[in-house]
Amino acid sequence: MILQYFTINTCAELICLIAALISLEKNRLWTSWFVIFFLFITVAAEMAAIPIKINYLKDTKHNLPNIWLYNLLLVFQVAFYNVIFSVLLDKKIYTVLILLIFFPLLSVFYIYEISQHGLFEYNELTNSIFSVEIVLCSLIFYYNLFQSDANIKLGIYPEFWFVAGVLFFFFGSTVLNLFYDSIKRILPHNKHFVGYIYNVLNILLYGFWSYSFICRKWLWRISAA
Amino acid sequence: MADISGLVIVSTIIFLIAPAFIIVYIFVYNQRKKRHILEKQQMQLTFASELTKTQLEVQEQTMQTIGADLHDNIGQLLSLTSLTLNSIELDNKAKARQKIDDSIDLTLRSIKEMRLLGHLLQGDQLVAVGLVEAIRQLVSWMERSGRFEIIYTAGDEIAANRNADKDLIIFRITQEVFNNIIKHAAATEITVDLDYAEGALELRIADNGVGFAADEAPPARHGMGLQNIRKRAGIIGGEAAIASNVGQGTQIIVSIPYP
Structure with missing residues (x-):
């Protein structure tokens, strides 16, 4: 019974959370605690979504009975990534791109979508804009790294691997976001392959993050010393 | 049904190749950048060592010149002055006067030579006098040989x-x-x-x-x-x-x- 909670996604997230807890245990940085908090929320939401889905499987009114949870999780995701990129990006770029453009845009679209179809429908537009924002931020981060004169060991640079996971996940899920309408229309009850793709993307995301935490705790420090 | 799922999967794979390519490219570029930084550091080290070597050579050359000058020129002048002064006979005032005048002349020449050597030493202090002046000192020293x-x-x-x-x-x-x-x-x-x-x-x-x-x-x-x-x-x-x-x-x- 308890095994039903351990899907590929939740296992990847749990491993990442454990890696974060072990690696960032004595780290006093607020970002470390922020990442742990976000991972905890994500794992909790994913695990909560499983019984909801099972219990409401016969719900014929709503196609996706647990989507409201993901719509709520989206608020945390937007907040989390926007805060994280405030550390990773140049202040000027961050202010213009995130604070002045994307954050107001996401807020407007989120409220608009919820007001249009309620919590039980996927916030497709907000998710797509969010993906564009994160991909853009990741590419800007890499561009800055590209331009930097600093002698950085990329193989053990935590920020590099953290953003790599983010870029893989959001760039990879672009197709799913773009085809979301078509998939929903053509295959309303046969979307297993979507789940498989998300499994792969989640493994990539949390795999890279776990490695990033390991770099932060051990490799980067040894190298810096 | 198979069409759309196949299309989505293939497109997703393509969309995953793009970030993979970006990451690999940044890696390769970073390696080149690191090599370039190392080469630059190596060049700076070589430059610094060449500068030190040059500084030492300049000093050595100046010292050699001064040494040779002291021995061949000023040393001779002072020896001659000493001999002239030693040979003065106080009883013969007219001759003594002549020898004293010769000695004064020799001493003045020595002072002039010493001054030129002093300038040459100043030329060694390039930072203080500047390149134009340092070369001028070198030229003055060359000219004085006639x-x-x-x-x-x-x-x-x-x-x-x-x-x-x-x-x-x-x-x-x-x-x-x-x-x-x-x-x-x-x-x-x-x-x-x-x-x-x-x-x-x-x-x-x-x-x-x-x-x-x-x-x-x-x-x-x-x-x-x-x-x-x-x-x-x-x-x-x-x-x-x-x-x-x-x-x-x-x-x-x-x-x-x-x-």
């Missing part, structure tokens, strides 16, 4: 734009070219021009000496060697051109980006 007629001209702009490292190397090149002239050229006239224009410094030293066949390998006896002059100029991003013919003197032109 063997050479030297025309030295320097642009006014150089003093305003200075680069101590490059000054040191240019000074060392000048010193060595003068050395070669003294030792091998058998010249009587020397022209030294130091010009600054459009971000470049040009040093031209020409003599009317015996010269050599520039097409062939220059004689090994040419001091630190013409190759070394080229190498030194190259270290500071410049180049040295050497034109010479047997019996027609030698002209060396060193062009350096400046400051």
Whole structure:
């Protein structure tokens, strides 16, 4: 019974959370605690979504009975990534791109979508804009790294691997976001392959993050010393 | 159904290849950047070591010149002064007066020589006096031997734009070219021009000496060697051109980006 909670996604997230807890245990940085908090929320939401889905499987009114949870999780995701990129990006770029453009845009679209179809429908537009924002931020981060004169060991640079996971996940899920309408229309009850793709993307995301935490705790420090 | 799922899967794979490519590219670029940084550091180290070497050579050359001068010139003058003073017979006042006058003359000459040596030592302190002045001291010292007629001209702009490292190397090149002239050229006239224009410094030293066949390998006896002059100029991003013919003197032109 308890095994039903351990899907590929939740296992990847749990491993990442454990890696974060072990690696960032004595780290006093607020970002470390922020990442742990976000991972905890994500794992909790994913695990909560499983019984909801099972219990409401016969719900014929709503196609996706647990989507409201993901719509709520989206608020945390937007907040989390926007805060994280405030550390990773140049202040000027961050202010213009995130604070002045994307954050107001996401807020407007989120409220608009919820007001249009309620919590039980996927916030497709907000998710797509969010993906564009994160991909853009990741590419800007890499561009800055590209331009930097600093002698950085990329193989053990935590920020590099953290953003790599983010870029893989959001760039990879672009197709799913773009085809979301078509998939929903053509295959309303046969979307297993979507789940498989998300499994792969989640493994990539949390795999890279776990490695990033390991770099932060051990490799980067040894190298810096 | 299979169509749309296949399309989504293939598109997703393509969308995953793009970030993978970006990441690999950044990795490769970073490796190149690191190599470039290391090469730059290596070049800086080589430059620093060449500068130190040049500094030591300049000092050594100056000390050798001073040593030789003290021994051959001032030493002789002072010995002669001592002999003259010793030979004074106080009873013969007229002769004594003559000898005292000779001694005064010898002492004045010694003082003059000492002053020139002092200037030469100042020339060693390039940072303090500047390249134009340092070369002027070198020219004064060369002229005092009476063997050479030297025309030295320097642009006014150089003093305003200075680069101590490059000054040191240019000074060392000048010193060595003068050395070669003294030792091998058998010249009587020397022209030294130091010009600054459009971000470049040009040093031209020409003599009317015996010269050599520039097409062939220059004689090994040419001091630190013409190759070394080229190498030194190259270290500071410049180049040295050497034109010479047997019996027609030698002209060396060193062009350096400046400051």
